[in-house]
Amino acid sequence: MAAALAVTTLTAGTAPPATAATPPKLPRKLSGMAWASGAYMPEYVPSAQADFGKQRGARSDVAVTYSGRANWGEISSPTWLWHTWKDARQTLVISSAPFPEVGGYSLAACARGKYNKYWRTFGENAARSGMANRTVVRLAWEFNGTWVAWAAYNPVHFVKCWRHVVGSAESKAPGLRWDWSVNRGIGDALSDATRAWPGKKYVDYVGIDSYDGYPAVTTKAGWDKQLNGNQGLRYWARFAKRKGKRLSMAEWGLYPGYAWKGNGGGDNANYMKKMFGFFRENRANLAYEAYFNSPDPAHAGALSLNPKARAEYRKQVRSAIRLAQVKK
Template sequence: MTTGRAVRVAVAALLAVAAAAVGASPATAAGRPGGPGWVSGAFLPGHSAADYEAFGTWRGQPLDVAVDATARGTWQDTTSPQWLLGKWSRSSAPLVVLSVAMLPDDPSATMATCASGEDDEHWAELGRSVTAAGLADRLVVRLGWEMNGDWQKWSATDPDAFVACWRRAHDAVEAQAPAVRWDWSVNRGEGQGLADARRAYPGDAYVDVVGVDSYDVFPAVVDEATWAEQLDGPYGLRFWAGFARDHGKAFAVPEWGLYPGPGNTGPNGGDNPLYVEKMQGFFREVSGQLAYEAYFNEDAGYNAGSLWGPAQNPRAAQAYAAGLR
């Protein structure tokens, strides 16, 4: 088991980036003075740095972290997104987390080609693009997220191939942009594609952050019992926080939020302030190892979890903003 000191060092390395940008010292990096006590961010659709700033103004706390994603139609979309990297390099975001598809939609891209090294040059191009944009020292790459589910092209039904692909991509990018950090993110619960996501863990040398995506579904948080299931159920929130701690890694919740839209296949809590309050309580609990959390502020109909711009869930929005003060 890794020592608590190693975990604190791993977290501090990430948080110092945000601290420098917001004028705080590393000792107070886990949230701005007067803030919630942890590093907090969001995902917003549209790739607009101005929207991220406006979201921070609305909630009364500037964002410490901006989460965004590359397109995935072609390799160029995925590993040469200069337009997107340029936007974030010019932004005031202290820390940028970029979700990067492990495989683009291009049918020639497969887990086998990636694992064998045939795609290494594409990954090297991502490293060159990041370096050219001047973004490497405040960038976290969230490669092949939610691989334990069955909805991604890179679902880890063959965990050995996933691990090999991750390592090839990691090494190729780092050869060009060694300051980039890496977030290995699972979906909460027993996976539909890979029941135990630990089988797809690339190894401590290849990971800086262990993340878990978690929404107000499976189950919806309607009382203490359903919250306990999210928190302490199989492969729940505390399980992954413990996994990160045991491996000496920072912990993150890169996506969390309401999910009342039809894209969710299970019961949900709707406009649910209880869920928001419980999640923020969890962030306080793990603040000593929490690299960041990011609310998934998606207004598209499939999700409809937006708190701002538009406020599709006004009761939860009020609870969210109040919990940050």
């Protein structure tokens, strides 16, 4: 619902129409915490979110998922996700590629509107599912990094692509919400991620992906760099406010796995404490946050694998629940 677009037919190369954005409703707070909170769970089913809720002592408000990105069918028709979550109460966040990773697709072609028909199909499927008003699309996440096929080496192409995608999808499902999500810090693909800002009419949330590494929060200096460094957490929190948008964190967590060997903080309770401090500081403008609860050895951030951090996480969740009760 970022663009509040009129229902219209969009042709390739035609810039999608846009009107003034309407602030979206926040995800419902099933957790009882002072802000909406949830998780990524590798099992994309409501029962996994229920298990996570039991682990931490608070239900999930948000379920972060990923659609496939090998072909257009996986991107434009993730109907299995909507079917799976239709009867659940969480807000569904779908992390979606703007085009398939293989097959010669590109930001430049997307910027010319070449893929509009696929995104109209996405909108049609979202509307048909009845889930559009409960779905956040985290489109082209971490675009300032080099590891994604949609890396914004050319930010003009990225902006035009984003606008075509949002316009096309919302022509069929205006209730969708859109999360413009950067990777914390200076990106290797785009050093100033603000150059890829699509405009407030096309965005609902300003998102940050951030983990305990590069640098790890094992020292005061490490946390200060994550928080106050160039394009750090506070930078993006302030950016969201300036744009009149709420902040989101669809990916955050520990990173003890082998992929970041020597650069992650391990089973780091201090990281949990500091991140919850950041959430409290920004709770008035925090749309949602979701812990990345992955047991994959490359990442190994699952709470079940990190007992010290898990204990601190549970403690901080209880504190966030008490904070919500005080506000009442």
